[in-house]
Every structure is written in C-alpha cells, then in structure tokens.
Amino acid sequence: MFAELLQYMLSGLTIGAIYALAGLGFSIIYNASHVINFAQGEFIMVGGMASATLTASGVPLPLAVLIGCGGAMLVGVLVAKFAVERARNASTVTLIIITIGASIFLRGVAELIWGKDFKRLDAFSGETPIQILGASMQPQSLWVVGTAGVLIVAIGLFFAKTLTGKAILATSHNRLAAQLVGIDVKRVVLASFALSAALGAIGGAVVAPITFSYTEMGIMLGLKGFTAAVLGGLGHGPGAVAGGLIVGIAEALGAGYISSAYKDAVAFVIILAVLLFMPNGLFGKRGTERV
Amino acid sequence: MRKRLFATIAFTALTAMTAVSGLLSGAAQAADPIKVGAFVSATGPASFLGDPEKKVLELYADRINKAGGIDGRPVQLTVYDDGGAADKAASFTKRLIESDGVDVIVGGTTTAATMAAVPLVERAGVPFISLAGAVVIVEPVKKWVFKTPHTDRMAAEKVMEDMKKRGLTKLALLSEDSGFGKSGREQTIAVAKERGIELVADETYGAKDTDVTAQLTKIKNNAAAQAVLVFGLGQGPAVVTKNYRQLGISLPLYQSHGVASKEFIRLAGGAAEGVRLPAAGLVVAAQLPDSDPQKKVVTEFTKVYEDSFNTEVSTFAGHAYDGLMIALDAVKRAGGTDKAKLRDAIEQTKGYVGTGGTVTMSAKDHMGLTLDAFHMVEVKQGDWSLVK
Numbered sequence: 001m002f003a004e005l006l007q008y009m010l011s012g013l014t015i016g017a018i019y020a021l022a023g024l025g026f027s028i029i030y031n032a033s034h035v036i037n038f039a040q041g042e043f044i045m046v047g048g049m050a051s052a053t054l055t056a057s058g059v060p061l062p063l064a065v066l067i068g069c070g071g072a073m074l075v076g077v078l079v080a081k082f083a084v085e086r087a088r089n090a091s092t093v094t095l096i097i098i099t100i101g102a103s104i105f106l107r108g109v110a111e112l113i114w115g116k117d118f119k120r121l122d123a124f125s126g127e128t129p130i131q132i133l134g135a136s137m138q139p140q141s142l143w144v145v146g147t148a149g150v151l152i153v154a155i156g157l158f159f160a161k162t163l164t165g166k167a168i169l170a171t172s173h174n175r176l177a178a179q180l181v182g183i184d185v186k187r188v189v190l191a192s193f194a195l196s197a198a199l200g201a202i203g204g205a206v207v208a209p210i211t212f213s214y215t216e217m218g219i220m221l222g223l224k225g226f227t228a229a230v231l232g233g234l235g236h237g238p239g240a241v242a243g244g245l246i247v248g249i250a251e252a253l254g255a256g257y258i259s260s261a262y263k264d265a266v267a268f269v270i271i272l273a274v275l276l277f278m279p280n281g282l283f284g285k286r287g288t289e290r291v
Numbered sequence: 292m293r294k295r296l297f298a299t300i301a302f303t304a305l306t307a308m309t310a311v312s313g314l315l316s317g318a319a320q321a322a323d324p325i326k327v328g329a330f331v332s333a334t335g336p337a338s339f340l341g342d343p344e345k346k347v348l349e350l351y352a353d354r355i356n357k358a359g360g361i362d363g364r365p366v367q368l369t370v371y372d373d374g375g376a377a378d379k380a381a382s383f384t385k386r387l388i389e390s391d392g393v394d395v396i397v398g399g400t401t402t403a404a405t406m407a408a409v410p411l412v413e414r415a416g417v418p419f420i421s422l423a424g425a426v427v428i429v430e431p432v433k434k435w436v437f438k439t440p441h442t443d444r445m446a447a448e449k450v451m452e453d454m455k456k457r458g459l460t461k462l463a464l465l466s467e468d469s470g471f472g473k474s475g476r477e478q479t480i481a482v483a484k485e486r487g488i489e490l491v492a493d494e495t496y497g498a499k500d501t502d503v504t505a506q507l508t509k510i511k512n513n514a515a516a517q518a519v520l521v522f523g524l525g526q527g528p529a530v531v532t533k534n535y536r537q538l539g540i541s542l543p544l545y546q547s548h549g550v551a552s553k554e555f556i557r558l559a560g561g562a563a564e565g566v567r568l569p570a571a572g573l574v575v576a577a578q579l580p581d582s583d584p585q586k587k588v589v590t591e592f593t594k595v596y597e598d599s600f601n602t603e604v605s606t607f608a609g610h611a612y613d614g615l616m617i618a619l620d621a622v623k624r625a626g627g628t629d630k631a632k633l634r635d636a637i638e639q640t641k642g643y644v645g646t647g648g649t650v651t652m653s654a655k656d657h658m659g660l661t662l663d664a665f666h667m668v669e670v671k672q673g674d675w676s677l678v679k
Binding site: 004007008010011014015111116117118120122127129131136137138207210211212214216220252253255256259260261263264 | 334335336338339342468494495496497499500501502503504505506508509512525526529530533536537538539554557558560561562
C-alpha cells in the first residue's frame with residue numbers, strides 16, 4: 001500500500017522534474033519579452049536528439065550534451081531574432097501564433113536532419129533499478145531530478161547575482177524604465193531565449209534515456225511545461241517548478257488510482273481549473289510579480 | 292493503266308496504314324500499365340511501419356518492370372503518404388479512385404487509415420488489400436476489402452496457446468490507447484473467454500506515454516497475475532518493457548506482433564531479453580527448418596530488402612510485399628485488370644506462400660492465414676529466437 005504510493009510519487013517526481021524545467025523555460029522567456037514561447041518543447045527535442053545521435057556516432061556524452069545545448073541556444077537565438085523580434089509590436093496572440101509556427105518549422109527541420117526514427121540514448125549510469133522501501137526507480141531518474149534541481153538553483157542565482165540576470169528582471173518589471181537606464185532590451189530578449197533553450201536542451205538530454213528521443217517528443221513535454229508554468233503563475237520561477245512537480249505527481253497518482261486512460265487529461269483538467277478559478281496561478285499575484 | 296497503278300498504290304498505302312495503326316494500337320494495349328495505387332503512413336507516428344512498406348512497393352514495382360512487367364504490362368505505382376492521419380487516408384483513397392483511376396489499391400498502414408478508406412472502395416468497387424492488423428477489417432467480410440497481416444485476434448490466440456503450454460491461466464493485460472491497442476484489447480478479452488484464460492487486470496497506456504510505472508505497479512501488486520500481455524505499437528511497448536524490468540516484475544512478459552521489428556529490441560535494449568511474441572516467419576527466416584515452405588520466400592525477400600536498403604528487414608515491409616504480389620498474381624489469373632474479375636481472382640488466391648504465411652482466401656475469409664502462420668519468438672541476446 002505504502003510502497004505503491006511511493007512508487008507513484010517517485011514516477012511523478014521524475015516526470016514532474018522535466019515539466020518543471022520546461023515550465024521554467026516558459027517563465028524566463030515570458031518575463032523578458034511577454035512572449036509565451038510554444039517552441040520550448042522543441043528546445044527539449046533538440047537537446048535529446050543531438051545527444052542521442054552524437055553519442056551513437058561515438059562522441060563522449062558530456063561533449064554531446066554540450067553540443068546539443070549550444071545548438072539549442074543557437075536555435076533559440078534565431079527564433080528570437082527572426083521570428084519574435086520582427087513582430088515586436090504585434091499582439092500577444094500573434095506572438096503566440098508565431099512561436100507555434102516556429103515550433104512546427106523546427107520539427108520539420110529536425111525530421112529532415114534526424115529522420116523519423118526513435119533514437120536511443122544509454123542511461124548515464126546503468127539501468128540497475130534502485131530499490132527504496134519496496135518501490136524502485138531507474139538511476140536515470142536521479143539524474144533527471146538532480147539535474148533539474150541544480151539547474152533551478154543555478155537559474156535562481158543567475159537572476160539574483162549576475163548583471164545579465166538582473167537586467168532580465170528589470171526588463172520584466174518595466175521595459176521602458178529598463179531601456180532608460182541603459183539596458184539593451186533586445187539583447188535581454190535574446191539572452192532569455194538562449195537561456196531557456198539551454199535549459200530545455202539539458203532537460204532533453206537527461207530524459208532521453210527514459211523516454212527515447214524523436215522529433216515529436218517536444219509537443220507533449222512543451223504542453224505539460226506550459227501547464228506547469230500557468231499553474232505556478234506565469235513568470236513565477238519557483239512557481240513553475242512547483243507546478244511541474246504537481247502536474248507530474250497528479251498524473252502518476254491519477255494513472256495509478258483512477259485510470260490510466262485519463263493520464264493526459266489530468267494536466268488539462270488542472271490547466272482549465274487554474275484558468276477558471278485562479279487565473280494568476282498558485283503563486284502569481286494580481287499584476288504578477290515576476291521571477 | 293495509270294488508274295490501276297493509282298488504285299494499287301492507294302490500296303497498298305491503305306493496308307500499310309491500317310497495319311501500322313493496328314500495330315500501334317496493339318502496342319499501346321500491350322503497354323497499358325497496371326495501375327496500382329497505395330496510401331501508407333510513411334511519416335508520422337506509424338512511420339516505422341509505413342516507411343518500409345512504401346520502400347518495398349517502390350522497389351518491387353521497379354523490379355517487376357525491369358523484368359518485363361506482368362504479361363508484358365508494366366506496373367504503374369502511385370503512392371501517397373497519409374502521415375498516419377485517417378482523414379488524409381480517406382482523401383488520398385478518393386484521389387486514387389477518381390483522378391488516378393487505379394485498378395487496385397494496396398495500403399492502409401494503420402487500422403484507422405484502412406477503415407477510413409473502406410467505405411470509399413466499397414462504393415467505388417475497387418479491390419483493396421490492406422496492410423493493417425485489426426480483425427475488424429475483414430470481419431465481417433467486405434466485398435472489396437482484403438488484408439495481408441495476421442490479425443490481433445490471432446496474436447491473442449497464439450499468446451494464450453503459449454501460456455497454456457507453460458501452464459499459465461491468469462493474464463494481466465496492458466493495452467495501448469490507439470486503434471491497434473484498442474482492437475487488440477477487445478480481441479484478447481474475447482479470446483480469453485473462449486480459451487479459459489482469466490483476465491485479472493485490464494490496464495491501458497497512452498501511445499506517447501513516457502512512463503508506465505503506475506500501471507505496472509498495479510499489475511505487480513496483483514497477486515493473481517501469472518503473465519502480462521502488452522498490446523501496442525512503436526516506442527510505447529519499449530517504454531513498458533524498460534519500466535517492467537525497472538520494477539523488477541518477474542512474470543513472463545508477452546508482446547503482440549506489433550513490435551516484431553528489430554527497432555523494438557534496439558529501443559528496449561537489455562530489458563527486451565526474454566520477451567515473447569508471436570511473429571511472422573520473416574523475422575526468424577534463418578532459423579526456420581528447411582522443410583518450411585516459407586523458408587525460400589522469406590530468406591530471398593530478406594536478402595533483397597537488406598541489400599537494397601541496408602537496414603534490417605521488417606515484417607511490415609513483408610506485408611506490403613505480400614499485398615502487391617497477391618494483387619499482381621490475381622491480375623495474371625484474371626487475365627487483365629477488370630475490377631470485378633480482379634476482385635474474384637484475389638478472393639480465389641490459393642496456396643500463395645508469402646512473408647506472412649501461406650495464404651488461401653475464400654468468400655468467407657479475406658485474409659487467408661491460419662494460426663500456424665505465426666511463430667512464437669523470444670528475445671535472446673538481442674535477437675529473435677524461435678521458441679520450439
């Protein structure tokens with residue numbers, strides 16, 4: 001009974017950590033540019049595909065992840081530069097549509113480069129399951145949760161301690177004022193895209209051994225990440241992390257105790273409920289205080 | 292004299308012209324192509340099935356044409372990619388029938404795509420050989436619809452036959468939330484009743500799920516279960532298999548013929564060891580006894596496929612090969628491409644040895660395979676191994 005619950009919690013935590021990373025990516029970009037970037041899932045895909053294909057051709061894993069990360073950052077900057085920046089004065093809805101377009105485009109390009117097959121990436125430290133009080137988890141899950149934890153702390157420090165981080169924060173609070181004190185707002189937007197692309201790509205690389213990677217892997221992960229971000233309060237970093245974990249665990253519990261048929265529905269019920277009853281999410285305040 | 296000469300010349304010219312035009316029309320008739328239409332899911336979620344199918348259709352149409360065609364008529368192949376979407380499959384079927392004017396259609400990678408095309412071919416009266424699995428395609432029998440792959444019902448029967456051999460009677464089912472998985476679930480439930488196997492768990496998972504440990508935990512904690520059957524396609528069953536080992540479940544694990552490609556072993560890696568599934572002779576071509584009538588066909592097909600594409604042969608490629616061959620064989624027997632005659636000829640297919648087994652169709656059976664077309668295989672050291 002307890003082991004069962006623990007198993008669901010562990011499964012939910014693993015997948016929730018990924019949703020948290022994706023949700024964090026949404027929040028960072030939303031803060032810097034008020035764009036909801038639906039290409040976030042594709043950053044995850046680029047990371048996963050690059051690491052899987054590069055390691056398969058003999059590149060050592062850390063280097064492969066690094067290259068995937070760099071590739072995703074480049075993609076992120078390109079999306080910001082050529083899709084988002086050009087439509088600076090467009091309405092929010094238009095910007096959302098642009099990012100959806102970008103995500104479809106990226107999937108298409110990825111399919112041309114990597115083909116349609118599923119790619120396999122070996123687990124970073126073996127596949128011998130770890131037993132915890134009757135429940136078991138893959139060592140890779142620790143990698144996922146650990147990496148997500150480290151990245152989340154790193155992002156927090158980045159915003160609190162570095163100049164670029166503070167510049168992004170300032171821009172999110174008041175774009176005009178930030179510009180007046182000499183912050184290059186355009187570069188802040190580019191930096192935010194690069195940062196969330198890097199986050200996504202690392203996330204993609206650590207989950208690839210669990211989920212396999214394929215060109216469409218970003219769709220669901222992106223949607224769940226968006227749910228996480230909305231649940232936590234769009235633009236609220238720790239909120240997105242909490243949101244991701246909640247969605248992941250709710251899914252696992254739903255599949256375990258109610259019915260596995262409704263697993264994906266759980267996330268969408270959550271997002272509907274949040275939008276109806278708590279439009280600012282769990283942590284967002286009216287007028288949203290960001291990050 | 293002059294008049295006569297003129298008459299002679301005119302007559303000669305006339306006969307020559309008639310002869311030439313006769314020859315020309317004769318030649319045109321001889322070269323009149325056999326129009327084979329196809330729609331497969333070469334891209335999209337079912338691309339690992341549809342892509343080999345498309346390749347094989349193109350390869351063999353080409354090979355047959357180079358060898359002089361069928362009764363001197365070349366095969367003209369029109370292939371569309373439905374991307375795994377049923378609505379696209381329907382519109383391509385329409386196009387094949389109405390604007391391409393095909394004589395026969397081979398295709399329909401997935402059950403959903405096939406079923407979308409069925410009413411159209413039935414109305415238009417075009418023979419259609421499907422490459423999809425579910426039993427609903429040919430049961431009840433539809434006048435113009437045939438299929439080559441083994442059914443999900445046969446897979447369930449084969450698995451339960453193997454269970455009985457091992458003295459197992461209580462089965463936990465985990466099926467995919469897709470057309471194939473849903474139909475497989477229904478068939479498993481029906482077959483279990485007939486065969487006296489008790490279904491002690493009935494779980495599902497989503498085709499794109501990345502974690503199925505929740506469902507498997509339920510099965511693990513179900514004391515009654517003696518074996519687990521997973522009914523799904525693509526990466527889902529590989530995820531299930533990995534999670535299965537992760538949870539340390541020690542019950543025998545069965546999969547359906549939906550994973551009978553090397554792709555599954557590659558994705559699931561070490562976790563696939565010991566998984567049993569029913570599969571066509573094609574995947575264990577080299578291990579078949581020489582007395583097996585399929586041996587020659589499947590080894591030859593494997594060689595041609597692997598030499599041409601430099602990848603492992605897949606049973607799905609075999610389904611497309613069988614579909615095309617059955618259609619062309621029927622053209623030969625029908626002596627042309629009259630659709631009604633062609634349909635009757637397909638229905639009269641007898642003893643055709645293909646990659647899926649020996650096919651003998653009838654008015655009541657539009658698939659023509661029996662249970663011994665399936666072989667029980669087990670994954671051993673990263674490869675298929677025939678279970679004796």
